[in-house]
Amino acid sequence: MLKFNEAEFVAQTESLVALRPRIEEVVDRLHGEGYDNVLLVGAGGTYAQMWPYEHLARRASTLPVRAAVAAELVVSGDARLGERTVAVFTSVSGTTEDSLRAIEYCKGRGAHTIGFTGYPDSPVARSVDTALVSEPKAWPFDVQMLLFTLRLLCLRGEFEGYERLADELAALPRILVDVARRAEPVASDFAEAHKETDYHFLIGGGNLWGFTYLYSMCILEEMQWLRTTRVHSAEFFHGSLELLEEDTSVLLFQGEDETRALTDRAEAFARRVSKDVTVFDTRDYPLDGISPEFRGLLSPLVMDTVMDRVSKHLERVRDHSLDLRRYYRVMDY
Amino acid sequence: MLKFNEAEFVAQTESLVALRPRIEEVVDRLHGEGYDNVLLVGAGGTYAQMWPYEHLARRASTLPVRAAVAAELVVSGDARLGERTVAVFTSVSGTTEDSLRAIEYCKGRGAHTIGFTGYPDSPVARSVDTALVSEPKAWPFDVQMLLFTLRLLCLRGEFEGYERLADELAALPRILVDVARRAEPVASDFAEAHKETDYHFLIGGGNLWGFTYLYSMCILEEMQWLRTTRVHSAEFFHGSLELLEEDTSVLLFQGEDETRALTDRAEAFARRVSKDVTVFDTRDYPLDGISPEFRGLLSPLVMDTVMDRVSKHLERVRDHSLDLRRYYRVMDY
Known part of the structure; x- marks a missing residue:
């Protein structure tokens, strides 16, 4: 990888x-x-x-x-x-x-x-x-x-179920390596297809809303100097949707908690307008050894592992190091 | 007006x-x-x-x-x-x-x-x-x-001081008309200068962070179909700042609560990079009849009145009605 x-x-x-x-x-x-x-x-x-x-x-x-x-x-x-x-x-x-x-x-x-x-x-x-x-x-x-x-x-x-979940977490190192391995081709394909994309529209909800904000601000903006907008899937219909066009790159972060339907709704709409919608869904990863009822709690962790693969491939195809900063800890402020 | x-x-x-x-x-x-x-x-x-x-x-x-x-x-x-x-x-x-x-x-x-x-x-x-x-x-x-x-x-x-503040609010209709009148030339100038701008970077904090989000998503994105990024002034240095360039249109919403210094800090930095920084500051408006200690509480209201003037002038110079929607309540979803 x-x-x-x-x-x-x-x-x-x-x-x-x-x-x-x-x-x-x-x-x-x-x-x-x-x-x-x-x-x-x-x-x-x-x-x-x-x-x-x-x-x-x-x-x-x-x-x-x-x-x-x-x-x-x-x-x-x-x-x-x-x-x-x-x-x-x-x-x-x-x-x-x-x-x-x-x-x-x-x-x-x-x-x-x-x-x-x-x-x-x-x-x-x-x-x-x-x-x-x-x-x-x-x-x-x-x-x-x-x-x-x-x-x-x-x-x-x-x-x-705390004890049971905490016990199951012992298998995490193996589970997350498996997630990274499965995400590798997905990440590479996404990056290749978006080499020239200079604006991404990010949507997420529930326990992935934090990750949506993070990936927008701390990765795409800070580490790749790419323009983004970020919106909670429950808020998407109250403004940001008007920005969508046929070629808008839309990234949806989909997890397994009770807010899944809100993100599904945003996805269904986005697909009617844009031909460039990508859904990163934690359901695509088996997480062997994790009980079904705990999977949703692990979504932020799984998504971080998946998107770290995407970041590395964006860095490659865009020839823009993830460590490059022009201002942060470079200029004084 | x-x-x-x-x-x-x-x-x-x-x-x-x-x-x-x-x-x-x-x-x-x-x-x-x-x-x-x-x-x-x-x-x-x-x-x-x-x-x-x-x-x-x-x-x-x-x-x-x-x-x-x-x-x-x-x-x-x-x-x-x-x-x-x-x-x-x-x-x-x-x-x-x-x-x-x-x-x-x-x-x-x-x-x-x-x-x-x-x-x-x-x-x-x-x-x-x-x-x-x-x-x-x-x-x-x-x-x-x-x-x-x-x-x-x-x-x-x-x-x-509730009674005193509530009493003072009786003068609001007159105060806000005065705010709108004073904001009119500022708004017109801003709009004229940004007729062709297709991306705005919005910063605000404290009790104006909500307005920052609102103006970004519900006005510039929804009503003007303009791309934006929105960031809390306390979060600006943790990612979004890397997006700034010499010609980036930066809008700062400055109020009068205890977070003022955080927005000042973001402004000082933004001015070192961009030549297109606009600060909308509630301090620029007298609010006759409002005690100094209550002014900060009224910032969201004052800023809304100021920026409504900006919206109307953006609508004019861009020939893009604030009522125009392509999706919201137009398409089913």
Whole structure:
């Protein structure tokens, strides 16, 4: 597979799954001590990565759980933030400045801070009350957030099957390598067909809305300098649809939660106008060993693996490195 | 002023302000009976219009207040939705299907539903438990949402000065006509200079982030068929900034709340790259009779009035009617 280091990928994914006992220990302790609300804090990609877990909590729990933009939280505050708040942060490098400021802000208000990162000596790992460290560069953070959120809901009596799901996640490294392998030709074909495309229209919903935002902003815009619009599948009909034309490249991210029908509806409409509609659907991947009722929860993780293949092939056909930036961490601001 | 019916505008705005005693009566009754959480439900523009009031509640109150997408709420649910939920809806025409389904859904779970619309015999007005009706076609819903949210926070001891602010709002019709008049040349100049522009980059934060989304999706995309990207000023540096080029049209919506510095930072950066940065700033408008400490709360309303002038001039210079649709309510879906 193009630019896929299987050994490294497996080691990283294993290191995420291996965090299970530590995550359980932390959540169990928090549950024992008591808390009133949870903030899931991020910036850009790590903010978007929190959305599925706010979405999950909203459907299943009466606990206030909110995804927050780090920089906004620091200036706007949150009336619920206090000593009975649990604030969760993630950072691949452990150096994101917006997140570091938000960690200090939350600690200053007495919150218990938890940080997931790949570097034990990074500023994020050193700043938080509880650091949970995986292998370097491991991405995304869905395994950790799934274990954290579901353990928490399980202890509150709001989710059944935590133990079984957590057990099944042990097979993830193998499962995701299989997903990547199956996505490879799909990704290559998509990239070849869209070598010259300079605008993509992205649609997703449910627990894939965060990924839709992320893929639009942090991959296509930031890493490929391509213009995009991004719209939630429940919002598509309230404006953005008017942009579609026969040659508009439409990407739909389809998962397996209860919002599937909303994305189907957007797809059906898009196909009536555009001849260039691509659906990336997590149902196309077997995920051997994962019970049917848990598949939907894994959609963000599966989609990230699929679209990482697409990104690598876009990089190839467009001869535009995913690491190239003209401004971010290049210019001062 | 171009396509500005002053008499109608004044009558509509007066009808919003006139809802004050009814809104207070409703909120006071709810407060007396007790409730646990508030859902602010919308679709597209009316969803975006709820964001400032979720933002306001988040900063000032421990009460769970959430802006929800109508279509998503119906399929995903909300664990807090029940007999102690207050669900608020807005609809200009009173016929938005997504909202009607959500009203039924919320009523089915025992919530108390409140609807703001301009038509007493519309499906929305007839479906909700409490309908609060203004003049036809009155837009936006900020007056109603401000009075509703602040009265509620006031009764909870989380906002001071409600009476004073509500009194000051009586002058709104005159204030907003003055805003429109001052914005007219600005709007005309912007439109003339952007007659040929086919892509706009929109940035806003705080209580103007909802408006940023709305202006991007519901005006430029839906009504002008123009490509856009929209990004929160706190998120700008985490991806979208890489899209900027010397000739990129950047629109910044600047208000007067605590997130102002975040938008300033995005502006300073944008100006270093693009020669086509336009800042629409609510500070440019005097708002005679509004106390300085309340000005920030009115930013969404002021900005809507300013940008409505821009829309009318874009319609003129681009010879593209704001009422023209190729798909919405034209094709079936």
